[in-house]
Amino acid sequence: MHPETNTVDxxxxxxxxxxxxxxWDPHGKFKPLHMMNPVxxxxxxxxxxxxxxxxxxxxxxxxxxxxLDIGCGGGLLCEPMARLGATVIxxxxxxxxxxxxxxxxxxxxxxxxxxxxxxxxxxxxxxQFDVVLNMEVVEHVADPLAYLTACKSLLRPGxxxxxxxxxxxxxxFAMAIVGAEWVMRxxxxxxxxxxxxxxxxxxxxxxxxxxLTPVDRKGFVFNPVSWQWSISPRDLSVNxxxxxxxxx
Amino acid sequence: MRLMTRxxxxxxxxxxxxxxxLALALAxxxxxxxxxxxxxxxxxxxEDFDGRAYALALASQRLLDxxxxxxxxxxxxxxxxxxxxxxxxxxxxxxxxxxxxxxxxIEEGPxxxxxxxxxxxxxxxxxxxxAPGVTLRHGARVAAQEVTETxxxxxxxxxxxLSARLLIGCDGRQSGTAARAGIRRTGWDYxxxxxxxxxxxxxxxGGVAHQFFMPPGPLAILPLPGNRSSIVWSETHANASxxxxxxxxxxxxxxxxxxxxxxxxxxxxxxxxxxxLGLSLAQSFVAPRTALVGDAAHGMHPIAGQGLNAGLRDVxxxxxxxxxxxxxxxxxxxxxxxxxxxxWRRFDTATLALATDTFNRLFSNDNPLxxxxxxxxxxxxxxxxxxxxxxxxxxxxxTGDLPALMR
Numbered sequence: 001m002h003p004e005t006n007t008v009d010x011x012x013x014x015x016x017x018x019x020x021x022x023x024w025d026p027h028g029k030f031k032p033l034h035m036m037n038p039v040x041x042x043x044x045x046x047x048x049x050x051x052x053x054x055x056x057x058x059x060x061x062x063x064x065x066x067x068l069d070i071g072c073g074g075g076l077l078c079e080p081m082a083r084l085g086a087t088v089i090x091x092x093x094x095x096x097x098x099x100x101x102x103x104x105x106x107x108x109x110x111x112x113x114x115x116x117x118x119x120x121x122x123x124x125x126x127x128q129f130d131v132v133l134n135m136e137v138v139e140h141v142a143d144p145l146a147y148l149t150a151c152k153s154l155l156r157p158g159x160x161x162x163x164x165x166x167x168x169x170x171x172x173f174a175m176a177i178v179g180a181e182w183v184m185r186x187x188x189x190x191x192x193x194x195x196x197x198x199x200x201x202x203x204x205x206x207x208x209x210x211x212l213t214p215v216d217r218k219g220f221v222f223n224p225v226s227w228q229w230s231i232s233p234r235d236l237s238v239n240x241x242x243x244x245x246x247x248x
Numbered sequence: 249m250r251l252m253t254r255x256x257x258x259x260x261x262x263x264x265x266x267x268x269x270l271a272l273a274l275a276x277x278x279x280x281x282x283x284x285x286x287x288x289x290x291x292x293x294x295e296d297f298d299g300r301a302y303a304l305a306l307a308s309q310r311l312l313d314x315x316x317x318x319x320x321x322x323x324x325x326x327x328x329x330x331x332x333x334x335x336x337x338x339x340x341x342x343x344x345x346x347x348x349x350x351x352x353x354i355e356e357g358p359x360x361x362x363x364x365x366x367x368x369x370x371x372x373x374x375x376x377x378x379a380p381g382v383t384l385r386h387g388a389r390v391a392a393q394e395v396t397e398t399x400x401x402x403x404x405x406x407x408x409x410l411s412a413r414l415l416i417g418c419d420g421r422q423s424g425t426a427a428r429a430g431i432r433r434t435g436w437d438y439x440x441x442x443x444x445x446x447x448x449x450x451x452x453x454g455g456v457a458h459q460f461f462m463p464p465g466p467l468a469i470l471p472l473p474g475n476r477s478s479i480v481w482s483e484t485h486a487n488a489s490x491x492x493x494x495x496x497x498x499x500x501x502x503x504x505x506x507x508x509x510x511x512x513x514x515x516x517x518x519x520x521x522x523x524x525l526g527l528s529l530a531q532s533f534v535a536p537r538t539a540l541v542g543d544a545a546h547g548m549h550p551i552a553g554q555g556l557n558a559g560l561r562d563v564x565x566x567x568x569x570x571x572x573x574x575x576x577x578x579x580x581x582x583x584x585x586x587x588x589x590x591x592w593r594r595f596d597t598a599t600l601a602l603a604t605d606t607f608n609r610l611f612s613n614d615n616p617l618x619x620x621x622x623x624x625x626x627x628x629x630x631x632x633x634x635x636x637x638x639x640x641x642x643x644x645x646x647t648g649d650l651p652a653l654m655r
Contacts, residue, residue: 026582026583038576045576056575057278080577083579227591
């Protein structure tokens with residue numbers, strides 16, 4: 001474990017440590033993530049099924065796939081992936097998240113390997129995966145290109161990375177910072193720094209420069225009337241997600 | 249004595265109509281289900297006609313078809329081709345204003361089907377028998393239920409313990425599942441009792457369902473196969489118990505002036521039943537690892553035959569929510585998942601419960617002003633084709649946010 005040799009901003013880790021115990025409270029501080037989780041999972045499941053030719057009707061369609069979730073938090077993505085049959089390793093740079101996630105996985109009867117580690121350290125150790133989940137992390141790192149290059153080397157050739165983040169424009173500032181942090185109090189103030197947000201074109205460019213092949217991008221859109229998230233092929237103006245593969 | 253714990257994905261309490269239908273829908277979605285039925289097997293399999301029948305809206309028929317149940321019922325189902333709604337007073341005949349809904353005005357088919365309880369019940373039993381993933385426990389009572397962070401256990405009367413990730417109460421308006429989960433209920437008595445029976449009549453009904461609104465309460469005449477009809481007849485509690493106390497001849501004599509003579513001579517074709525009418529809404533449809541379906545969530549007035557159809561809509565919605573959750577690897581008993589079901593169904597059923605409540609109050613009344621107002625209302629609906637087609641689709645259960653299994 002080498003959490004010190006990484007590109008994670010220490011101030012960011014401290015903010016998340018303060019929130020770690022709240023992960024599994026559906027009406028607590030992480031309510032927005034819980035609300036968004038179904039569309040994140042839908043997108044991830046569809047991309048994995050397409051890339052690895054799996055049938056989502058099966059009870060455990062992801063059996064045999066080795067999956068890494070970077071910034072696993074309390075395990076909101078790791079647990080569903082383990083239920084669907086994947087061999088799951090969750091890493092988080094915030095040490096306090098690990099026992100929270102381990103405790104919950106044990107309660108759920110799921111076998112998940114949680115580690116206090118970073119993408120960079122795991123890449124240096126030569127670990128490789130079929131799938132890397134990189135959800136809402138890239139906007140928190142100090143050097144996105146170095147980080148995404150480490151992520152690429154964590155993929156075996158032909159592997160899939162799903163990466164989501166927040167767009168940078170006046171609307172995303174209004175929605176993600178003024179709306180989610182200041183008005184709704186969904187997230188603690190200071191969770192996000194708008195200047196670190198990345199546009200979809202910039203992310204595709206970064207992914208390409210990191211040696212990956214971007215294959216898809218979609219928007220995650222919140223409807224304040226139905227109070228639900230949905231996946232949009234066109235509206236990437238605030239939250240969005242990308243899929244890319246490591247060339248074989 | 250604590251016996252071995254048996255584990256399945258889902259436990260359903262209640263072996264009536266919603267419970268078995270839900271079990272089949274969940275098994276189809278790849279989940280393992282045990283149905284706990286307080287009744288022994290014999291009455292569920294009885295072959296005699298006991299007088300009970302249901303008006304299945306078209307959407308409900310589609311659900312049963314998708315689940316492979318309809319094939320066993322179709323030969324014994326009576327399509328409802330027309331519905332006539334009339335404001336009447338016993339002995340006076342119908343008022344000139346009435347609504348007439350004809351299925352020919354919508355393209356989907358009949359508005360629904362009348363099905364006798366015995367055929368529906370046995371078709372559901374056969375389908376559960378054949379479904380991998382469904383286990384049926386007859387004559388089993390729930391002694392206790394306990395919810396933990398990650399699961400739920402149910403202790404049966406004989407001490408056996410069953411465990412699952414989710415417990416679903418399909419156990420009616422006096423739901424023990426809801427009570428044990430600490431879910432409170434709200435509602436009121438209508439001061440009415442429904443008299444239910446089947447009658448044989450001389451003339452064919454032509455697939456027409458009738459709803460007469462009379463001061464003591466509504467009377468529905470619903471067509472069964474052959475020259476038979478199912479009667480749901482609401483009276484004040486006092487009248488109803490007096491009428492039930494009569495011999496068969498006296499009972500028919502009380503029914504005849506309300507029924508009229510348009511179908512010729514009538515006789516009883518099954519047992520007589522009574523049901524006290526009331527509204528009973530659960531204050532929440534979900535609790536940690538617990539969900540309520542049908543009358544356990546919302547017992548409403550049977551005025552438009554909406555009770556079973558609303559329950560089957562819950563079934564289709566909950567099955568869809570749980571199937572989607574399972575396919576994306578979510579914990580199917582998580583309150584986040586269950587709240588999606590509640591969000592989908594609660595507003596719809598509360599609206600329907602209040603609509604049936606209002607309708608009943610408006611029509612179970614001899615106030616001449618109200619009577620004139622509702623006659624004008626009925627006449628207006630009848631005169632406007634768009635509004636009329638809206639009512640026909642509503643009766644067929646085709647309106648609103650329809651679950652996939654009913655489309």
